[in-house]
Amino acid sequence: MKIDRIKDVYAVHSYFYDSIFGRLYAPGRLVAIGLMDIKPGQEVLEVGVGTGVSLPHYPRHARVVGIDISSEMLAKAKERNVNLGLSNVEIYEMDAGRMEFPDRRFDKVIAAHVISVVPEPLKVMKEMVRVCKDEGEVYILNYVGASSRVVAWFEEKFQPIRQALGLGRNVDFGALIADAGLVIEHIEGVNILGMCRLIKCRKKGR
Numbered sequence: 001m002k003i004d005r006i007k008d009v010y011a012v013h014s015y016f017y018d019s020i021f022g023r024l025y026a027p028g029r030l031v032a033i034g035l036m037d038i039k040p041g042q043e044v045l046e047v048g049v050g051t052g053v054s055l056p057h058y059p060r061h062a063r064v065v066g067i068d069i070s071s072e073m074l075a076k077a078k079e080r081n082v083n084l085g086l087s088n089v090e091i092y093e094m095d096a097g098r099m100e101f102p103d104r105r106f107d108k109v110i111a112a113h114v115i116s117v118v119p120e121p122l123k124v125m126k127e128m129v130r131v132c133k134d135e136g137e138v139y140i141l142n143y144v145g146a147s148s149r150v151v152a153w154f155e156e157k158f159q160p161i162r163q164a165l166g167l168g169r170n171v172d173f174g175a176l177i178a179d180a181g182l183v184i185e186h187i188e189g190v191n192i193l194g195m196c197r198l199i200k201c202r203k204k205g206r
């Protein structure tokens with residue numbers, strides 16, 4: 001899906017995202033933030049922050065930067081920030097494939113339910129690696145496809161519809177993570193029936 005189409009799709013999602021996907025994926029986001037173990041003064045980047053459902057759960061002692069391509073999703077995130085007084089959070093409209101941040105700025109970088117919806121996942125992953133400190137951590141939280149062969153068959157058949165609705169597509173996360181120059185340090189199933197994976201990575205060779 002092209003960037004403009006993604007913007008159109010998420011302009012629509014912004015009306016109902018929180019009540020469906022905000023809730024459905026809520027447990028996994030909490031596990032992710034717990035695993036991140038963010039120390040005072042550390043700086044976190046959340047790529048594809050959407051309506052900012054995760055933002056209130058970050059510790060206030062951390063600086064959090066959220067970016068997203070959809071101004072409509074971000075409008076909700078900004079409203080949430082103001083309503084909850086999240087003074088530790090900054091939000092920018094930005095393409096994750098071409099981030100305007102210097103190399104090695106962030107201690108932790110996370111993309112939750114984003115990598116499977118972007119048109120060029122490797123480009124986004126490489127950007128995440130670029131802006132992460134060498135000793136930092138990159139986290140991916142995503143649906144990775146059904147383990148049941150029957151459900152996987154249906155998923156394959158309905159992939160074009162799933163993609164058109166902005167619900168992502170199946171991605172080979174193992175290959176993607178390796179190609180982006182990362183190694184997996186921890187992986188666990190989260191959300192209902194462990195249907196999503198939380199993957200913690202470090203830069204290769206450190």
Ligand SMILES: C[S@@+](CC[C@H](N)C(=O)[O-])C[C@H]1O[C@@H](n2cnc3c(N)ncnc32)[C@H](O)[C@@H]1O
Nearest residue numbers: 010048049050068069070073095096112113114
């Ligand atoms: C499924 S939502 C996930 C939102 C949030 N991370 C969560 O956990 O619910 C995917 C988000 O990725 C954003 N997105 C898609 N492509 C993007 C890109 N190239 N750069 C930045 N954000 C992007 C969409 O606008 C949308 O808000």
